[in-house]
């Protein structure tokens with residue numbers, strides 16, 4: 001609990017942002033490192049007054065929250081009522097009960113059993129399938145809902161009991177609105193299992209509504225969303241809630257960034273209900289939003305093991321031929337034949353053309369193929385989903401430990417791993433200790449006990465967030481994630497590596513285009529920076545020729561320019577688009593980046609050596625504005641808003657042409673953050689800067705998240721790529737800085753999608769591991785397909801063969817099609833329809849037979865969803 005230090009109570013109440021950058025860092029981010037939870041402003045100074053006063057509403061809420069924690073601890077276990085919240089996003093996609101990296105129903109089943117063993121009054125269905133069926137089926141079909149209807153809240157009740165009704169009605173019309181309702185009542189989805197209620201969080205409400213997606217700012221939750229949380233708090237009267245996996249929408253509802261008031265939606269919705277949140281250990285940044293905006297205590301869970309992608313089918317055959325080529329004598333008479341075989345095999349897996357024909361002299365082509373095959377075989381991929389309550393078996397542990405070794409630059413075989421785990425062998429003692437500790441902790445379930453302790457109202461100890469490979473200290477999981485100390489970011493190490501990576505980007509662009517870019521667009525996320533001590537921030541500084549400035553306590557205080565004679569190249573103009581999460585988590589860094597751009601713009605240096613000054617001077621002269629305004633380069637959302645919404649448009653399919661995607665992006669992301677850290681709408685300046693951008697770029701920091709795993713990469717990087725294309729009139733290269741292995745590597749977007757398609761979605765090792773988790777596995781496959789189309793829509797840089805092979809693997813293969821349809825009818829129908837949509841939008845051109853087969857399969861899958869098929873029932 002803290003007071004306001006650098007603003008008055010009135011300023012805080014009326015402002016959109018909440019805490020100032022320094023307040024957010026000192027009062028919230030630093031205490032989190034010690035495990036503090038539920039940050040609360042309880043007072044401050046009033047305008048003109050000199051003494052501190054309490055804010056009665058906040059102090060009251062704080063007292064209520066503490067009271068609820070005390071009573072949670074005191075309530076006998078048998079009497080406790082616990083609500084579990086699952087997510088159903090996107091709606092109608094077979095996505096209910098999915099979460100990042102988590103086998104949700106298996107984890108839930110284990111958790112309920114563990115609770116029963118502790119003495120909770122919970123009726124656990126016999127099997128995972130039974131549990132899923134009770135929640136997802138039940139009376140769902142009767143009501144046309146995604147899950148069982150467990151309760152109804154009548155319109156009259158909402159009118160009588162929702163204190164914020166007028167705000168919701170202003171945004172969504174008269175109660176009960178249009179979402180999750182039969183026109184009279186609002187439905188609460190979920191099912192009761194004794195004194196545990198498992199509910200499904202309603203959707204945001206504006207998915208699929210292009211007009212609303214264009215709003216710059218959020219407005220209010222839907223009637224269904226507000227009613228759901230009010231019902232949990234008051235009608236069901238839960239003693240605690242568990243948000244089950246990464247992540248839902250509650251904490252992204254409109255309101256201040258940090259330092260919530262009683263007018264902020266996440267705070268209103270969660271009220272004083274103790275809030276526990278199972279959260280992926282590798283996502284500290286979005287986790288922080290949940291902690292700061294919805295008073296959640298995080299309980300981290302492990303992400304799935306990563307393993308080498310390996311080779312399959314045609315790729316494995318090709319490798320055999322490449323090996324033969326390597327062993328063959330140079331003068332062997334059959335060398336020409338082998339070259340042609342290799343070419344044919346490569347063409348069959350879309351790695352070569354058949355024209356012109358290769359012969360015995362095809363050394364370069366074969367060498368190129370060999371390098372590609374090695375990359376495919378050794379690329380790390382995540383393997384399956386994590387299940388809470390099921391600690392890693394010995395084989396999985398070996399995969400984790402091998403990856404940890406690789407992260408430290410050491411290749412480990414099984415014998416070396418076994419020796420290290422036994423405290424023997426000849427590895428460096430530090431690495432051996434890391435492996436031994438990891439092996440021990442991975443073999444235990446530390447997550448369920450943490451959840452049980454949380455439900456007793458106990459303290460959850462803090463832990464850094466990150467990937468196991470980079471940060472083995474995330475073990476044991478089951479702890480409350482925190483970020484890196486923001487005063488110390490970017491670190492000296494990050495600055496060193498950032499300069500290196502920025503150099504690689506410029507080199508690659510020079511090689512591809514023959515010139516240094518004058519302007520680049522860089523996407524910055526919170527996650528990547530928290531995991532790397534600020535690596536991507538350091539890249540931005542390095543491109544501009546700037547360096548962080550720290551005060552005498554070692555706290556970040558701003559940016560300084562690196563003199564040109566040390567930089568040895570021009571200052572590159574960098575337009576930075578921040579995720580809303582970055583903006584919330586790293587306000588000091590947001591301001592520092594703005595200061596770097598400003599200082600570069602006012603530096604008296606020649607145009608040819610300083611592209612920022614060159615462009616800012618020209619813009620200022622043309623539009624008659626100050627250099628300070630012309631030098632604004634840091635853009636993000638309006639206060640309290642997140643994302644560009646391009647992902648929601650793509651998912652819904654409710655868009656006509658690609659320019660709409662560009663407009664949505666710029667409407668959402670045109671808020672410039674300058675020296676005072678406050679956003680100002682600057683659409684004209686953003687457009688003008690985008691028109692000069694020559695390449696767009698983002699880093700990839702984690703094996704678990706590829707550019708086709710989640711829809712955020714095309715939402716941010718794809719979105720800006722499309723916005724640049726619209727502003728310029730032509731497409732620009734889009735690059736990914738893959739920092740997940742070794743020294744890092746810059747790829748084009750097309751190369752990255754190719755790599756992920758081959759190593760993940762088309763790779764039996766990847767999809768079979770997903771399908772072991774049934775229903776949710778199919779949804780993850782569908783997400784890859786949709787995200788792939790997101791890249792076509794935003795960049796046009798996906799090779800058509802990707803769609804062809806996905807079609808063959810998942811839709812045209814009858815056995816596979818039926819398997820997917822049985823596991824998750826909605827998600828499989830969505831795969832077929834998405835492939836057809838990609839064709840209709842001209843991202844690939846299947847031949848007539850393929851198209852016909854796809855259409856038929858699509859119809860058959862739709863029938864299956866509607867239940868008219870006679871396939872075996874689920």
Ligand code: BEZ
Nearest residue numbers: 285525526527579581712
């Ligand atoms: C972020 O960490 O900034 C972020 C995470 C997920 C999606 C988008 C942004």
Ligand code: MG
Nearest residue numbers: 247286710712
């Ligand atoms: Mg997210």
